Amino acid sequence: MITQVILNALVQSAILMIMALGLTLIFGVMKIPNLTHGAMYAIGAFIHYSLIEWFEVPFVPALFFAALLTFGGGAILERVFFRKGGGSPVVAIIAGIGLTYVIVNVITNVWGAWPLRIQTPFRHVVRIGSGAISSHNIVTFTVAISIAALLYALLKWTKFGCAIRAVSQDREEASLIGVNVNTVGLVTFAAGTMLASIGGMFAAPITAASPTMGGTAELMGFAIIILGGMGSLGGAIIGAFLLGFVDVFVTSYISGGWGGAVAFVFMIVVILIRPSGLFGKKGRQI
Amino acid sequence: MAETHEAILEIQDLSKNFGGIRAVDELTFDVKEGEILGLLGPNGSGKTTLFNLITGVYAADSGRIRFQTQDITNELSYRIALKGISRTFQSTKVFHTQTVLDNIATAMIARARKRHVSETRKKVADVLDFTHLGKAKTAIAGDLTHAEQRRLMVAMALVEDPDLLLLDEITAGMSGEECNEMLEMAKRIRDRGTTIVLIEHNMRVAMALSDRIVVLNFGRKIAEGKPEEITTNETVLEAYLGREEA
Amino acid sequence: MDFMLDLLKKKSTYVFLAATIFVVVVPHFSSPYVLRLMITMASGIIAAMCLNVVLGYMGYPSLCQNVFYAVGAYTMALATLRLGVSPWTALILSPIVTFIIGYLAAIPFLKLRSMFFAIGTLAFTGVVSAILVNLPKITGADAGLRGIPRLVKNDINFFYLEIALILVILVLTVLMSRSFWGKILIAIREDEDLAPHFGINTTRYKRMTFAATSALTGMAGAIFFSYQTYISSNYFTIGSSFTALAVAVVGGGGTALGPIFGGLVVVGAPEVFRGMTAGMTLWRPSFVGAVLVLVILLSPGGVVGISQKLMGYLKKRGAN
Numbered sequence: 021m022i023t024q025v026i027l028n029a030l031v032q033s034a035i036l037m038i039m040a041l042g043l044t045l046i047f048g049v050m051k052i053p054n055l056t057h058g059a060m061y062a063i064g065a066f067i068h069y070s071l072i073e074w075f076e077v078p079f080v081p082a083l084f085f086a087a088l089l090t091f092g093g094g095a096i097l098e099r100v101f102f103r104k105g106g107g108s109p110v111v112a113i114i115a116g117i118g119l120t121y122v123i124v125n126v127i128t129n130v131w132g133a134w135p136l137r138i139q140t141p142f143r144h145v146v147r148i149g150s151g152a153i154s155s156h157n158i159v160t161f162t163v164a165i166s167i168a169a170l171l172y173a174l175l176k177w178t179k180f181g182c183a184i185r186a187v188s189q190d191r192e193e194a195s196l197i198g199v200n201v202n203t204v205g206l207v208t209f210a211a212g213t214m215l216a217s218i219g220g221m222f223a224a225p226i227t228a229a230s231p232t233m234g235g236t237a238e239l240m241g242f243a244i245i246i247l248g249g250m251g252s253l254g255g256a257i258i259g260a261f262l263l264g265f266v267d268v269f270v271t272s273y274i275s276g277g278w279g280g281a282v283a284f285v286f287m288i289v290v291i292l293i294r295p296s297g298l299f300g301k302k303g304r305q306i
Numbered sequence: 307m308a309e310t311h312e313a314i315l316e317i318q319d320l321s322k323n324f325g326g327i328r329a330v331d332e333l334t335f336d337v338k339e340g341e342i343l344g345l346l347g348p349n350g351s352g353k354t355t356l357f358n359l360i361t362g363v364y365a366a367d368s369g370r371i372r373f374q375t376q377d378i379t380n381e382l383s384y385r386i387a388l389k390g391i392s393r394t395f396q397s398t399k400v401f402h403t404q405t406v407l408d409n410i411a412t413a414m415i416a417r418a419r420k421r422h423v424s425e426t427r428k429k430v431a432d433v434l435d436f437t438h439l440g441k442a443k444t445a446i447a448g449d450l451t452h453a454e455q456r457r458l459m460v461a462m463a464l465v466e467d468p469d470l471l472l473l474d475e476i477t478a479g480m481s482g483e484e485c486n487e488m489l490e491m492a493k494r495i496r497d498r499g500t501t502i503v504l505i506e507h508n509m510r511v512a513m514a515l516s517d518r519i520v521v522l523n524f525g526r527k528i529a530e531g532k533p534e535e536i537t538t539n540e541t542v543l544e545a546y547l548g549r550e551e552a
Numbered sequence: 553m554d555f556m557l558d559l560l561k562k563k564s565t566y567v568f569l570a571a572t573i574f575v576v577v578v579p580h581f582s583s584p585y586v587l588r589l590m591i592t593m594a595s596g597i598i599a600a601m602c603l604n605v606v607l608g609y610m611g612y613p614s615l616c617q618n619v620f621y622a623v624g625a626y627t628m629a630l631a632t633l634r635l636g637v638s639p640w641t642a643l644i645l646s647p648i649v650t651f652i653i654g655y656l657a658a659i660p661f662l663k664l665r666s667m668f669f670a671i672g673t674l675a676f677t678g679v680v681s682a683i684l685v686n687l688p689k690i691t692g693a694d695a696g697l698r699g700i701p702r703l704v705k706n707d708i709n710f711f712y713l714e715i716a717l718i719l720v721i722l723v724l725t726v727l728m729s730r731s732f733w734g735k736i737l738i739a740i741r742e743d744e745d746l747a748p749h750f751g752i753n754t755t756r757y758k759r760m761t762f763a764a765t766s767a768l769t770g771m772a773g774a775i776f777f778s779y780q781t782y783i784s785s786n787y788f789t790i791g792s793s794f795t796a797l798a799v800a801v802v803g804g805g806g807t808a809l810g811p812i813f814g815g816l817v818v819v820g821a822p823e824v825f826r827g828m829t830a831g832m833t834l835w836r837p838s839f840v841g842a843v844l845v846l847v848i849l850l851s852p853g854g855v856v857g858i859s860q861k862l863m864g865y866l867k868k869r870g871a872n
Contacts, residue, residue: 053667101845109667110613114801114848117794121841129834235790239678242671281682284675291672292660361749383748393749401742412739415732416751462750 024151025272031157033264034164035223039237040244040256041171042215048188048251049208052109055116056097057216057241058234059123064090064217065224065233066131069138079141083221087214094213098206127231135228160222167215168257175253184208188251236280240267243287314339314470314501315360320369322355322525329355331525332369337470342492342502344516344533348546352525353505354396357472361393362386373470388416392468394459396475402448406439406458409447413462429465437461437491453484457491464495471495473504477511485511513537521545575715579708587707589823591779594714597815598772600799601721602765608805609734610761611741613666616657616673617769617796619680622788623650624770625777626684626691629700639701639778643771650770655763662758677790684785696784703778710779717775718812721768725808737761798844804854813855817843
């Protein structure tokens with residue numbers, strides 16, 4: 021039994037990790053929480069579905085095309101709505117909420133509110149110990165790890181990766197040394213959004229695609245990056261596994277609906293203990 | 307002006323760490339009632355941290371702070387303010403979108419309700435007069451000149467007649483003439499009976515104003531005495547010159 | 553007599569009269585659908601007015617307004633259905649229970665600032681939503697609870713009840729904004745770290761404001777679900793929690809009347825278009841979202857801000 025739970029937890033963590041990496045990138049560079057992340061998670065799944073069902077593109081190529089499309093979509097969003105990166109995060113939060121409203125509503129109207137089953141070509145089931153894992157889940161896990169590795173390589177060894185790191189450390193300094201801050205923001209946002217959509221594409225065959233599928237995932241994403249330290253990719257990875265395991269274990273051993281809630285409580289506790297947002301202030305505030 | 311020599315503020319073995327850095331290191335000195343005490347030292351020597359400790363922004367790791375013989379070491383900020391300690395800040399902290407009058411009114415809110423309105427009005431008029439802001443009273447704080455904004459900060463700190471006023475580089479960003487105005491204002495504040503501790507980078511102002519001086523370096527007190535004594539103190543000179551070279 | 557003449561000269565008197573006539577007369581001539589819409593809009597306006605104090609005056613972007621609406625609503629439902637009290641007793645209980653929960657929530661959450669506060673309250677909504685769904689024995693979960701007794705028999709009287717509450721909150725908000733309390737909230741919004749240096753106990757005022765506005769929001773929830781007689785956890789998911797926010801932001805933060813205009817725009821406007829295309833209701837959330845984004849990016853002062861700018865502009869034109 022426990023093998024199965026662990027296997028499930030690994031897959032859940034993988035999907036959460038993809039989400040969280042995207043969210044961390046965006047937060048690290050633009051210093052705003054992206055509240056459209058969940059909507060993009062959902063729309064990734066639906067665009068993917070459409071490519072498969074309407075245009076008869078096979079699963080894997082459809083993945084690439086859908087990812088590209090969401091990359092473009094993310095770029096447009098950034099340019100139009102989130103360009104004022106230095107502004108108050110409250111504006112970004114409210115704008116994100118508004119955009120989510122629109123996107124989710126569009127999805128509902130175009131694809132319908134009922135959950136859609138999405139077929140994956142990876143249907144082979146592998147037995148490990150007393151548990152079983154589908155090849156789809158294995159692919160998901162592999163993809164997640166690859167993305168993390170790719171991101172790490174990109175950030176460490178490419179010029180653009182350096183630019184990203186520079187901007188996330190100090191935006192002004194970075195622009196003074198010649199980094200095009202706007203371009204970095206644009207690409208990062210688009211990439212982060214793309215990652216969210218990829219998460220949705222892999223999640224959909226497992227949990228079915230519905231317009232509101234992004235809500236919990238997005239909040240879990242925030243829980244992860246707060247746990248792991250906002251702006252830290254390593255933290256996002258660790259946080260994803262931590263929360264993924266908490267979620268699946270609670271769901272499996274305690275009760276179905278409480279997994280998310282426990283993760284949220286976790287996050288609230290962490291927010292309160294870790295003095296983020298109270299930088300340097302060590303006095304009691306009661 | 308009667309000059310008592312009671313200590314209005316006592317700092318005893320005060321320490322504060324940030325991560326691995328000792329910002330304030332077993333600091334001990336007194337501030338005498340009615341004096342102007344200059345707090346000097348190179349950048350990062352712990353002066354503003356000390357102000358933050360006194361006003362309850364930071365919690366001390368060890369040591370004691372006593373105000374008028376009461377222990378205020380880990381007291382809450384708002385209570386410390388109500389006891390009679392006011393401060394200004396290195397960067398101009400006022401309510402930029404509010405008018406000058408609203409700013410001053412906000413500075414008085416905590417105590418204004420227990421008073422008659424006419425008394426409050428008089429205090430406002432007095433402080434506007436004192437800080438030469440009478441003409442600007444309906445202006446939005448953000449529209450004032452830099453020097454006017456800093457005078458507003460002083461007005462807000464002063465309006466409730468604090469017994470102790472902490473001035474953190476109040477002349478920062480001011481021209482020579484504006485500095486002179488501020489110098490003269492500080493003297494008038496002291497003459498009204500408020501004890502002043504001031505952090506100053508402008509040596510001329512610091513020397514002209516201070517009755518006594520305490521010099522910090524790396525959070526520790528390295529010298530204490532009258533201005534003439536300090537300017538010739540070797541440890542002090544080394545501290546400043548050493549820092550400049552680094 | 554002079555006083556009366558002065559009053560007749562002011563434009564606002566006519567606006568007020570028109571509004572009163574509108575409110576008193578129109579419900580009697582409305583179809584049940586429109587009446588339901590008005591009741592829903594009024595309820596949203598109440599919640600938005602409360603959020604407006606926390607967000608617009610105090611500067612805290614609370615995303616958990618829905619929670620308090622739910623607490624008040626479930627208090628009404630559970631008190632009447634399980635404890636057998638009359639709905640009016642439940643109506644008094646609702647704000648009390650919600651105040652307590654609001655105060656308890658205030659203690660941890662108000663330690664957070666800005667975006668952390670927003671995300672924290674969002675997570676709070678998620679937790680409460682999960683609680684509502686996962687305790688069917690108590691809350692009825694998504695199947696819900698039926699048969700909540702009505703406070704008053706007629707729909708129209710429900711509308712008047714809400715209008716009364718709106719007026720009360722309006723008066724309270726105006727009084728507050730002109731008093732020391734309002735100044736303290738603005739000080740907290742403008743520079744929370746500065747305020748304590750003037751002797752202001754920010755913690756106490758933050759908590760009281762948060763708890764009090766929660767209580768009134770709970771009351772709105774109690775009234776609405778007594779009207780609807782049916783409650784279910786489906787109304788309180790994470791995705792459904794932002795109407796109050798939209799209304800408050802669109803109307804204009806920090807002004808007493810803002811949420812009223814916000815409610816008219818957010819709830820009312822899509823309905824105006826309803827006549828034109830039958831499919832309009834499908835697109836209402838998009839409309840709300842789009843307006844929200846436009847307002848927050850272009851004119852954070854909301855409808856009130858826009859009209860102020862407009863009037864300023866017209867005055868300048870008139871002067872030339």
